[in-house]
Amino acid sequence: MRADARDNRDRILAAAREAFADDGDVSMNQVARRAGVGAGTLYRNYPTREALVLAVYRQEVEQLVEAVPALLAEQPPLDALRSWTVDLVDAMRRKHGLGDALSATAHQAMAEQSYGPVIGAITALLEAGQREGVVRADADPRDFLQLTGALWRAASGPEDRSPQMLELILDGLTARP
């Protein structure tokens, strides 16, 4: 990769980070202008808005993913899953566009490739529960991420119903004797 290209890529990411921090609905054009590049350059580096959003919040998401082992060490699996999910939904709500980007990729190939880490985190949480026999055997991490999208949408509405919905989902995940 050419040095100037890498420079542009970095400038775009920096500009996007600033712009998203200021306000959620920033146009791709605005990001490009702010970074001092043409629209073409922006789109070559980040082909979709989602790709850009995921790149911007990569660190935040990584932190969430890395927190999993500690959670599992401290709490029973279902409690760990509950508090992790609350944090995830919270991040989706605070970081504009992240909820859309994450739940859009839940059942796509893209998710496996670029956002495997999140799926990996959910897998670890579910498997811990399965090992203890408290989570049903057919629980699927992509399904859970998709449901998390619904949670986030509910949390963003006028009346936050996400706690109740989360309890319902966890209840549905629980293994029955």
Next chain:
Amino acid sequence: MRADARDNRDRILAAAREAFADDGDVSMNQVARRAGVGAGTLYRNYPTREALVLAVYRQEVEQLVEAVPALLAEQPPLDALRSWTVDLVDAMRRKHGLGDALSATAHQAMAEQSYGPVIGAITALLEAGQREGVVRADADPRDFLQLTGALWRAASGPEDRSPQMLELILDGLTARP
């Protein structure tokens, strides 16, 4: 309302119905052109794409709503809820844009006003279950519609995981002794 205005309104609806039947991603401009009206007229009648979509599929949705009493007469509440939901998700998948429109309105005031019927149908199904003590008391119809949105997204992916997700949700809805 002026007669010519009503005429235009009807022509727009007819044009939209045709256009949506042909293909899901039709631009608002195309609908306007097809109906022979200006963009302004289209937007005055249907302020958002969602509003137009809901108007176009009103009958389909009404049929779904009206089917509830028969379902409840034939089957136990949870089975009725299951089969009704399968039909709803199926409609969301076949009728382009309906899934987005419905799940977007799940927790908004708009839903109560213009799509109360769907909420009403879900309420009837849930209450039947509650009366028999098989559905948890704190189940909320808007939450359920929101979860249905996730189901639809999952059903539209490469691998249809919606049956498993539906079982999980129904399991979560079940009242525990």
Next chain:
DNA sequence: GACCGTAGTGGAGAGTTCTCCACTTATCAA
């Protein structure tokens, strides 16, 4: 240092959403 192939660029352009307001016209009272 000069050369050249190719990776990389920017912005014009086609298409979109949605708003605004100068104009047109249906309707009702006289």
Next chain:
DNA sequence: TTGATAAGTGGAGAACTCTCCACTACGGTC
């Protein structure tokens, strides 16, 4: 029948997304 008038119209316009390709300039080679 005829105005008056408020309801209704259309399309120009501003801003957007995303693509395409004529150009520019980086960096390995001599």
